Amino acid sequence: MNDPRPSGSGIRRTVVILAIIAVIIYLLFIAAGVFGYKDGA
Amino acid sequence: MSSNTAAAHDHTHDHTHDDHHGAPKGLLRWVFTTNHKDIGTLYLVFSLLMFLIGGGMALIIRAELFQPGLQLVNPEFFNQMTTMHALVMIFGAVMPAFVGLANWMIPMMIGAPDMALPRMNNWSFWILPFAFTMLIGTLFMPSGGPAGGWTLYPPLSLQTGNSFAFVIFAIHMLGISSIMGAINVIATILNMRAPGMTLLRMPLFVWSWLITAFLLIAVMPVLAGAVTMLLTDRFFDTTFFSAAGGGDPVMFQHIFWFFGHPEVYIMILPAFGIISEIIPTFARKPLFGYTAMVYATASIAFLSFIVWAHHMFTVGMPLGAELFFMYATMVIAVPTGVKVFNWVSTMWRGAMTFETPMLFALAFVILFTIGGFSGLMLAIVPADFQYHDTYFVVAHFHYVLVTGAVFAIIAAAYYWLPKWTGNMYNERLGKIHFWWSVISVNVLFFPQHYLGLAGMPRRIPDYAVQFADYNMISSIGGFAFGLAQLLFAFIVWQCARGGVKATAQVWEGAKGLEWTLPSPAPYHTFDEPPKIDDSVVAHGDVAH
Amino acid sequence: MKNQNIVIVSIAVLAGMLLAVWGMFALGDNMPRGVTEFSQTAYDLHMLILWICVVIGVLVFGAMFVSIILHRKSNGVEAAQFTHSTKAEIAWTAIPILILILMAVPATRALILMETSEGAEMDIKITGYQWKWKYEYMDTGVSFISSLAQDSDIARQLNSGIDPTTVDNYLLEVDNALVVPTDTKIRLLLTSGDVIHSWWVPELGWKRDAIPGIVNTAWTSISEPGTYRGQCAELCGKDHGFMPVVVIAKPRAEFEQWLAQQPGYTGSDDVSALAQDTADDMTTSPEVALAD
Numbered sequence A: 001m002n003d004p005r006p007s008g009s010g011i012r013r014t015v016v017i018l019a020i021i022a023v024i025i026y027l028l029f030i031a032a033g034v035f036g037y038k039d040g041a
Numbered sequence B: 001m002s003s004n005t006a007a008a009h010d011h012t013h014d015h016t017h018d019d020h021h022g023a024p025k026g027l028l029r030w031v032f033t034t035n036h037k038d039i040g041t042l043y044l045v046f047s048l049l050m051f052l053i054g055g056g057m058a059l060i061i062r063a064e065l066f067q068p069g070l071q072l073v074n075p076e077f078f079n080q081m082t083t084m085h086a087l088v089m090i091f092g093a094v095m096p097a098f099v100g101l102a103n104w105m106i107p108m109m110i111g112a113p114d115m116a117l118p119r120m121n122n123w124s125f126w127i128l129p130f131a132f133t134m135l136i137g138t139l140f141m142p143s144g145g146p147a148g149g150w151t152l153y154p155p156l157s158l159q160t161g162n163s164f165a166f167v168i169f170a171i172h173m174l175g176i177s178s179i180m181g182a183i184n185v186i187a188t189i190l191n192m193r194a195p196g197m198t199l200l201r202m203p204l205f206v207w208s209w210l211i212t213a214f215l216l217i218a219v220m221p222v223l224a225g226a227v228t229m230l231l232t233d234r235f236f237d238t239t240f241f242s243a244a245g246g247g248d249p250v251m252f253q254h255i256f257w258f259f260g261h262p263e264v265y266i267m268i269l270p271a272f273g274i275i276s277e278i279i280p281t282f283a284r285k286p287l288f289g290y291t292a293m294v295y296a297t298a299s300i301a302f303l304s305f306i307v308w309a310h311h312m313f314t315v316g317m318p319l320g321a322e323l324f325f326m327y328a329t330m331v332i333a334v335p336t337g338v339k340v341f342n343w344v345s346t347m348w349r350g351a352m353t354f355e356t357p358m359l360f361a362l363a364f365v366i367l368f369t370i371g372g373f374s375g376l377m378l379a380i381v382p383a384d385f386q387y388h389d390t391y392f393v394v395a396h397f398h399y400v401l402v403t404g405a406v407f408a409i410i411a412a413a414y415y416w417l418p419k420w421t422g423n424m425y426n427e428r429l430g431k432i433h434f435w436w437s438v439i440s441v442n443v444l445f446f447p448q449h450y451l452g453l454a455g456m457p458r459r460i461p462d463y464a465v466q467f468a469d470y471n472m473i474s475s476i477g478g479f480a481f482g483l484a485q486l487l488f489a490f491i492v493w494q495c496a497r498g499g500v501k502a503t504a505q506v507w508e509g510a511k512g513l514e515w516t517l518p519s520p521a522p523y524h525t526f527d528e529p530p531k532i533d534d535s536v537v538a539h540g541d542v543a544h
Numbered sequence C: 001m002k003n004q005n006i007v008i009v010s011i012a013v014l015a016g017m018l019l020a021v022w023g024m025f026a027l028g029d030n031m032p033r034g035v036t037e038f039s040q041t042a043y044d045l046h047m048l049i050l051w052i053c054v055v056i057g058v059l060v061f062g063a064m065f066v067s068i069i070l071h072r073k074s075n076g077v078e079a080a081q082f083t084h085s086t087k088a089e090i091a092w093t094a095i096p097i098l099i100l101i102l103m104a105v106p107a108t109r110a111l112i113l114m115e116t117s118e119g120a121e122m123d124i125k126i127t128g129y130q131w132k133w134k135y136e137y138m139d140t141g142v143s144f145i146s147s148l149a150q151d152s153d154i155a156r157q158l159n160s161g162i163d164p165t166t167v168d169n170y171l172l173e174v175d176n177a178l179v180v181p182t183d184t185k186i187r188l189l190l191t192s193g194d195v196i197h198s199w200w201v202p203e204l205g206w207k208r209d210a211i212p213g214i215v216n217t218a219w220t221s222i223s224e225p226g227t228y229r230g231q232c233a234e235l236c237g238k239d240h241g242f243m244p245v246v247v248i249a250k251p252r253a254e255f256e257q258w259l260a261q262q263p264g265y266t267g268s269d270d271v272s273a274l275a276q277d278t279a280d281d282m283t284t285s286p287e288v289a290l291a292d
Helices: A008-036 B028-032 B036-064 B075-110 B118-140 B163-191 B204-235 B249-266 B269-283 B290-306 B319-331 B333-347 B356-379 B381-387 B391-421 B427-454 B465-497 C002-027 C037-070 C086-114 C150-155 C252-260 C271-281
Strands: C122-129 C132-137 C142-146 C178-181 C186-192 C197-201 C206-210 C216-220 C226-232 C244-250
Touching: A008 B163, A008 B204, A008 B249, B028 B036, B036 B075, B036 B118, B036 B391, B036 B465, B075 B118, B075 B163, B075 B204, B075 B249, B075 B269, B075 B391, B118 B163, B163 B204, B204 B249, B204 B269, B204 B290, B249 B269, B249 B290, B269 B290, B269 B333, B269 B356, B269 B391, B290 B319, B290 B333, B319 B333, B319 B356, B319 B381, B319 C086, B333 B356, B333 C037, B333 C086, B356 B381, B356 B391, B356 B427, B356 C037, B381 B427, B381 C037, B381 C086, B381 C206, B391 B427, B391 B465, B427 B465, C002 C037, C037 C086, C037 C206, C122 C178, C122 C197, C122 C206, C178 C252, C186 C197, C186 C206, C197 C244, C206 C216, C244 C252
Parallel strands: C122 C186, C178 C244
Antiparallel strands: C122 C132, C132 C142, C186 C216, C197 C206, C197 C226, C226 C244
């Protein structure tokens, strides 16, 4: 179950998922800025 | 390293300095290290340095405010000091201190040989000195450092000179460092626990960091997005936050505080974890309501995402929004209250002793709760229209962050220093440091409540004469508190150099895996997984 | 014997904490009650929550101090080993929820009062600039700039050598104060010409941000004639500390006399007629982009 020897694939999966989440949130909030634009004067 | 060691460690095979038998010598050890204890030490030393630099800035502020009239600095520089003091303390002192504690303690508390990603760990630390060199360096640039407050509200922050680009680059680097640190913590906790160390057997410090790390990953990219848009508004003619170009300056505040409020809890949840370790040890009694503590921490983390606008009640939101954010903010008092009640219940009918870590933990419980009370008052929108942007707010968040987060970090340092160095710190000096700090910090911040109620806005370099008395008292407290922290630096240095040898157990009532290791903890620990049973589980009685 | 100890220590701790609370109130300033219905409401709420916090604090910290005094190893006590109590945990989750509901009711009522600016008898537009305020009495042709009084401005320069205590109302005096009538519901429309400012007079009971591109609405009705002083509350650059707000409230007749003497005065002498015109064009929504 909880092997103290880290399985490389488990760690890799965790890292990839978390990194993707971080990038998505970053882009999401930039997108919020872009779509928040009204037609500029 | 043996062939069946961590995949993450395989990469370090050919580094001769990554030796099983002890730390390598020389300065380069610290540059190339992938050892969680070394990196933890780097973080903690860096954080202490930043704490002293940020404290120096605070003393410039307090010196100018010592009496009415401008005597020492001009208003531009004063504003740079308030801005930099906040950035340095938040991103340079408090957050790295918690990451340092996480690096040192999490692997030792869950029975892991190291962090899951040792080389990334090295990188996330070494970004920081460069980021802060650049950030603090802006003070010496022709246009001066940022002076619009750490919240960087546009349009004011867009009036910063070209140094603004460096500020934003530094913030991006700090964010990347934090995200990497958070990923490392989560990957370690989820993948590297020793057999038998189930999630609900983990020490609360580990739990609080697991939750904090998720908060970090969720909100540091939000800050990055916000400052990216500031950068393009400032240098590339976009108008995200300019009404004249179709943008909205209030939107920045919404985005910023969507980051900013969870950020506040990023700085306090690990402190909750530390206090939940220390009080049971010195009460010689298991933590009261372990599971409730875990759920309370998780609830606070969840609520932190839906209360952001309570930082901006005066921007003119619709009534419905004001009511929603008021109610949501008030609800946070419930899980926070559960935590305080549980700490007091842990002490109740214990057999307490009062070594320095316990003293700081007790001061934390009382003074953090006072900060919580003023937080509850600030949640009440009609009253907040008076409190907002006054010294009442300054007093509130310094109670939460100084007597809260910083006291918890100091408590943690005293608590684990013997484990880190193998030596006991000087208990007599530790107690002097405690009493000196706890008295001066209240002289420093308590009168600021009165200043705010009497009508003194925050972030002003000079003030009307009716505010003079409290400001003078506050400044005296500030200098006394600053001096006390030099004593702290001395105590730490003295302990690292030598002293009475510490036992493995260190504290009579200490429970948990880290206390089964010798003091100082060897360079490599738990290469073989430890056996987990009730005797080493920090909170006894694992069934509840 | 043991119970007797708890009682004695509890009484002592309680007395000590009440003394501490009394000391805090005796030593310190408090929020002003102010001169408007809303400022009184804000004050009452402030005191209500403060007292609730004091009572909770005395109970929680009291229990903690009793424990610190009695349950120490040097007293030779043996640590109990209990780790939970469902009853207690339900109680200290449920009771705070009830207290919060009790707080939320008057807070909600006060907020609704604050956010209802209908029925205003006159409108004043306030525009923040770095670092002064502009006041416009809508539809009367009267408008002027209000900035820091000159003697304060000289004294506040770095190393001016002037003792601030010798300056009248140091940093809280302006060249042209905002003059308003008493007992009149005045709608204030706040905006900014550059960065975000915040218009605040503690005696009126609120502050509200002046944001470029947005018109925020607030209202007040001052019950007592007098001079009320405040400051910009949102960091707005180097002279943020030097843009005070001064409001002089005069009885209605005196105010009308004053208004008619102002340069540029074109409007009617009946203030209540003024509001009718402007109320129709101005929206109460805070989200009006001027730039459009």
